[in-house]
Amino acid sequence: MHFTVAVLPGDGVGPEIYSESKKIIAKLKEIYSLDLDLVEVEAGDSALAKYGEALPKDTINVISKADMILKGPVGESAMDVVVRLRQMYDMYANIRPAKSLPNVSSLYKDVDILIVRENTEDLYKGYEFVPSKGTAVAMKVITDFASRRIANVALSYAKKRRNKVTCVHKANVMRVTDGLFASSCKEILKGKVDFEEMYVDAAAANLVRKPSYFDVIVTTNVYGDILSDEASQIAGSLGIAPSANIGDEKSMFEPVHGAAFDIAGKGIVNPTAFLLSISMMLQRMSEISNEQKYARAATSLEESIRKVYLDGNKLTPDIGGSSTLSEISTEIFSKIR
Known part of the structure; x- marks a missing residue:
């Protein structure tokens, strides 16, 4: 089954997290023959400043045709983006796992x-x-x-x-x-x-x-x-917390943490919550399609993240490490099988 994913990179640290995540998604697609396409659209504070709307009409048009939404954190316009999308598409179940990872204090x-x-x-x-x-x-x-x-x-x-x-x-x-x-x-x-x-x-x-x-x-x-x-x-940290917004017709996946404007552009943000949200998205694709390749890809991503945390050598500053966004992302990428 084919899935189209509307991607909203968001504000603050959102775009840099998504940029680093692309290579991980591409590797999962290749290894597990995932039939999915990503379509980037604008939303959030940056869209509000540019178009006068936090959720522009062109963005809504793309989302309406997509099967899933993958969203980065947004800033002050969260009510106009997140809450509006939840209500527009009746995404009635917010699923928020809180699960420990190794070497997180x-x-x-x-x-x-x-x-x-x-x-x-x-x-x-x-x-x-x-x-x-x-x-x-x-x-x-x-x-x-x-x-x-x-x-x-x-x-x-x-x-x-x-x-x-x-x-x-x-x-x-x-x-x-x-x-x-x-x-x-x-x-x-x-x-x-x-x-x-x-x-x-x-x-x-x-x-x-x-x-x-x-x-x-x-x-x-x-x-x-x-x-x-x-x-x-x-x-352990909001930086490791993913979430899913599940509806019967459309679902949205996003990290729990905010846009973190104070560290945006410094290359030190933790991508874990966003990547675990991708894993939740792949699990949802498996449930809808009844195709196990999506579930296997989700498990592979989760296990790769867990291995990096277990090693403890490439962790970001928010959880006591000194590695950059690029370094932890590359390490996770290398462990995907």
Whole structure:
């Protein structure tokens, strides 16, 4: 099956990460006979400055014809790019793994958590208004449909992992909205997996106290945004954290970290999160096409990254090394088989 990927290199460190990643993608294509094409388009702060739109019409036209989106980090226009794309194409499941890598300093070893975040509702709908001077109101939108849909996604992942799902909410305070989310998830999950519920403040504390307690966490949009960043840092660094935005018709893959303007152009950014996002994209291609070559390519990339981290000789400054973006990328490239 053929896949067309719309690539949004993004802002800050995004373009240099993508530039170094091209050779890795090309090698995977050659070794595993991957039938995919990459089409670069503009989006983000740079596009806003150039065209007056963070997501230009030409970019949307390319994305609409593509099967997947591979996106680098964007700057201040993230709401106009990331959130808009998620809602435009109903990419309802945000999948954020937090997994340890060798030789990355952290409080815990062998962290392996998967956060399944509802991606289209909650306060991030952006329904905000000012009813009177000095007062601002935001609407929190939760539906039974979206809650059940994300619970089913969590169920499918849990069955491939350790068969445990923790539903995180704050239904003791937000009894209507979070109460609906909690009850919908419970109806889908209870009896099918090791299921439990946990308030979001307790979940935040327990992630720090004992991350090994968790397997799959399913939660709402805002809580998932916060907890996934916390979990990634517990695993070692935001620089190693990938993510996927999954929809039935289109999916988008992106690193969790931001544009990091302070180090842009210095050639020291860590490409790991972006490369692991590529691996997640290849896994998604395998699921859609039922062709194992995409899954094998994904595994090869993950294993190559892990080998480089295990060696520990070509790591970037954010994780205690002194290597450049080019050096770690070349090392990963050399280990792909």
